[in-house]
Amino acid sequence: MLNDFISLFFPNNCSCCNQVLKKGENYVCVICQTELPRTNYINQKDNPVSKLFWGRVELIYGFSTFHFGKHGRLQDLIHDLKYKNATGIGLFLGQQVGQEIKDSLPPNTFSYVIPVPLHPKKKLQRGYNQSTFLAEGISEVCGVPMNEKIIIRQVETTSQTRKSKFERWENVEDIFKIIDARHENKHFLLVDDVVTTGSTLESCALELLKIPGSKVSIAVAASGL
Ligand SMILES: [Zn+2]
Structure with missing residues (x-):
């Protein structure tokens, strides 16, 4: 009974296939881990994610670690991370991103890992910022400190998908604000769970580049x- 009680709070089934996890496995079983579709974009300078930002904001690296594959495993993981309190999945995915960075980029490439801030109202509704857990996972593996005290979100954006591209463009101005500009000459790694239009990340990156x-x-x- 105690074990059942514990597993309520520390579920030990794979978040993808629901099989019971073996010792040493966390959140996603080894089989599912190997089947998650990796992009290897980190090793391609002109990959589709970095290209998305061309002409919009100058980035040093831009990449996603995973691709939304056909079987929807990643959609499920991200959905649980965002809407079902499955913050451990954020840590797990962050660790995967972190390992890729560790394997592919020179050590100490980044000064800080920065999760894209949520508006305080949204954070209150959800109870957490999912990107914070991703950033924590990256920080843990790469040894780069996470910093959530440099930039804040001051505007809550609503139903971006219903708006035209032009309106979205206007909407992203001044969403974010630097609150601590002391960190000059740093390389910030901005982190989010997914990228679609890239307008939020663009806005956040442009604000960071004001430092x-x-x-x-x-x-x-x-x-x-
Ligand atoms: Zn599994």
Whole structure:
């Protein structure tokens, strides 16, 4: 009974296939881990994610670690992370992104890992910022500190999908605000769960680039690009 009680809070079934996890496995079983569709975009300078931002914001690196494949595993994981309190999935995905960074980029490439901030009202509704857990996972693997005190979200954007592209463009101005500009000459790794139009990430990156000498890269867990 105690075990049942514990597993309520620490579910030990795979988040993808629901099989019971073996010792040493966390959140996703080893089989599902190997089947998650990786993009390897991190090793391609002109990959579709970095291209999405061409002419919009200058990035050093832009990549997603996973691709939304045909079987919907990643959609399920991201959905659970966002709407079902499955913050451990955020940590897991962040660790995967972090491992890819560790394997592919020189050590100490980044100064800070920055999760895309949620508006305080939205954070209150959801109870957490899903990107914080991704950033934590990356930070843990790469040893790069996470910082949530440099930039905030001051405007809550609503139903972006219903708006035209032009309106979306106007909507992204001044969504974010630097609240601590002391961190000059740093390379920020901006982190989000997914990228679609890229307008939110673009807006956030442009704001970070207002800090003198700053460089920005973008990492997302998954994309359909
Ligand atoms: Zn599994």
